[in-house]
Amino acid sequence: MDSTKARLVAAAVALLDAGGAKAVTIRAVAERCEVSHNTPYKHFDGRNDLLATVATNDFESLRAAFEAASFEDGARSRSSLTGALETLIAFSREHEARYRLMFSDNELSATPALEIAALASFQAFRLLVSRYQHQVGVTGIGEVELTGLVYATCHGAIDLEASGRAAGSKGLLSVESTLQNLFDLLEHRPIRS
Amino acid sequence: MDSTKARLVAAAVALLDAGGAKAVTIRAVAERCEVSHNTPYKHFDGRNDLLATVATNDFESLRAAFEAASFEDGARSRSSLTGALETLIAFSREHEARYRLMFSDNELSATPALEIAALASFQAFRLLVSRYQHQVGVTGIGEVELTGLVYATCHGAIDLEASGRAAGSKGLLSVESTLQNLFDLLEHRPIRS
DNA sequence: ACCTGAACACCGTTCAAGT
DNA sequence: ACCTGAACACCGTTCAAGT
Secondary structure (H helix, E strand, C coil): CCCHHHHHHHHHHHHHHHHCHHHCCHHHHHHHCCCCCCHHHHCCCCHHHHHHHHHHHHHHHHHHHHHHHHCCCHHHHHHHHHHHHHHHHHHHHHCHHHHHHHHCCCCCCCCHHHHHHHHHHHHHHHHHHHHHHHHHCCCCCCHHHHHHHHHHHHHHHHHHHHCCCCCHHHCCCCHHHHHHHHHHHHCCCCCCC | CCCHHHHHHHHHHHHHHHHCHHHCCHHHHHHHCCCCCCCHHHHCCCHHHHHHHHHHHHHHHHHHHHHHHHCCCHHHHHHHHHHHHHHHHHHHHHCHHHHHHHHCCCCCCCCHHHHHHHHHHHHHHHHHHHHHHHHHCCCCCCHHHHHHHHHHHHHHHHHHHHCCCCCHHHCCCCHHHHHHHHHHHHCCCCCCC
């Protein structure tokens, strides 16, 4: 273990966290692993494939977090859902470049493994939404529609915050506040002002 | 007119539309304008400044579209708002790279002109939401909160669709459907399933 | 199998020099 | 003012060659 391939992925992750996607050059990854600048090509199809591998791993971790939330006390499905969303929000803030790689990078080649991991994490999320919907009693909207709405709102709020376009001057609220407003709305309760 | 500077911006726009952000190299922009590869540096601080200028222009166009929608019949503020959103959605589909530059590119240096243009377009959007809220009678949520919620949901739905992560296999709906669900929810009407 | 070193065709950016 | 050509320090990627 600690194979060269795994060490290359770890180096890419470290560079992503430290300096963003632009810091992940094949040469920097190789240097960090103390191999020649050509070695990564023996393990990956190229820079894009390396980044896709990072995103795949992160989707698998996300799925695990979502599934762990599903195993929590079924009578508290709202907190299971909001807890899972908080995990995602925290990840987006602490690992911004990796979050963008997962959810916002259309240049990233869609490898089969990435597609599978992304779909699996989405299905785990959908299960959380479904349990929340049934337990809290959100009516008048289908499960698919509700999942899409929560998913889009959460991602949009995260992305706008990350891109700095949700600054105080615009009066935009935190991701948590926006999601809170959505849930209050769904549960037909007065929305906090 | 048709100054070198304006022609450089037009070339960058054409390259963005044709091949995405990665196609916008200083050298390609210069070649398209039939100037040396160094000339752009006499008009812009660098590649980032050129892209920021494109985004600034697009924010100004967006503001104009939002303001035009505000001047429509006040008795039809919901259609004014949804019409403005449709303009934005259409822009995001036809000029994906430019949309990402405006709303999702945190690498883009925030020039003062870009900040001002982005804020102005947001304020025009907020006015549309405000009129919609008062005319339709959305209660229990503040204007700022409602604007943030609509803004985040719209952007999130657009970005997920653009990144290809909202494919049919996930069962996610179109941007229009997601927004429709949100508006139905806001107006306390049964949501279409 | 895995790694190396040289090489190719690009980049963004800088600079001395021209008109 | 505006433009040019050469140059520098990077990239991703390929390839022949080594162990």
